[in-house]
Amino acid sequence: MTKILLIRHATTDSVGKRLSGRTPGVFLNEEGVAQAQQLAQRLANFPVDALYSSPLERTLQTADFVAQAQQLQTIPMEDFLEINFGEWTNCTFEELSGDQQFQRFNSFRSVTRIPGGELMLEAQARVIAGLQKLCAQHPHGTVAVVSHSDLIKAAVAYYAGVHLDMFQRLEISPASVSIIEVYEETARILLINDTGELKP
Template sequence: MTKLLLIRHATTNSVGKRLSGRTPGVHLNEEGQAQASALGARLSGLKISAIYTSPLERTMQTAEAIAQHHKLKPIINEAFLELNFGEWTNLPFEELNGNAQFRQFNTFRSVAQIPGGEMMLEAQTRFVAGLQKLCEKHPHETVAVVSHSDLIKAAVAYYAGIHLDMFQRLEISPASVSLIEVYDETARIMVINDTGALPV
């Protein structure tokens, strides 16, 4: 059995405002830096064998905040890169919400095509395949994967047997942790979207 800590990067100035996607140069803001620091402290008592991260700056910064407590160097893994949002990359949500294709993407996620981008099914396959390789590499260990909201939702949905068209019912907040135990014959979802405090 391998324990997977699926961690969303901490907040940036774009969260909730723009669809950053794979836009380079999106860094944690002041609030995000505080979130990442607190997250690192929260996870400091765990025995983490390795930390993997998407190659984008906001995930790497979050991974570094965790790694410093474990004397580890984050490992960049392209399998955990953000969904390719194609022509929607870096557009404000205010503009996207009026787009019929974007609305379909959020209601019929399993088949909707992003203009010039990646299908959610393709991204889910990429991400889960990456996780399964980690399970083979790290049996009986705990590994952290710092990635992005939609990819983590897709992984939780996969292991829970939830259809992709329902995955928007899952919430994955900035700097949140979801814990999945993966066995040879099954998986157990132990924690989803833990931020250290109950929402009010």
């Protein structure tokens, strides 16, 4: 069994306002730094064997706080990179609110391709493939993965057997932790969207 801690990066100035996507140079703001520090403290007594992260700055920055507390090196993995938002990259939610394709993307997520970007099913397959690699590498360990809201929702939905078109019912907050145990024959979801004190 491999225990996986799925961690969303802490807050940036773009959270809730625009789709940063894979835009470089998006860093944690002051609130986000405080969240990441609290996250590291929450996990300090929760032993982690390895720490992986999306290669974007906001995830690596969040992971660094955890890495220091756990005395680990952060390993970037492309599998956990944010969705490719194509033509929507860096658009505000206000700008996208009247876009019919964006509305379809949020209501029929499983089959609606982002213009010039990724299909959610492709992103889900990517993140699950990455997590299963970690299960093979750490068959009896605990690993932490710092990623992005929609990628974490897609992973939780996969292991819960929830259809992608319903995954918006899941809430994944900045600096939150979700925990999944993956066995050879099944998976167990222990925690979703925890932003408080964690106990081993």
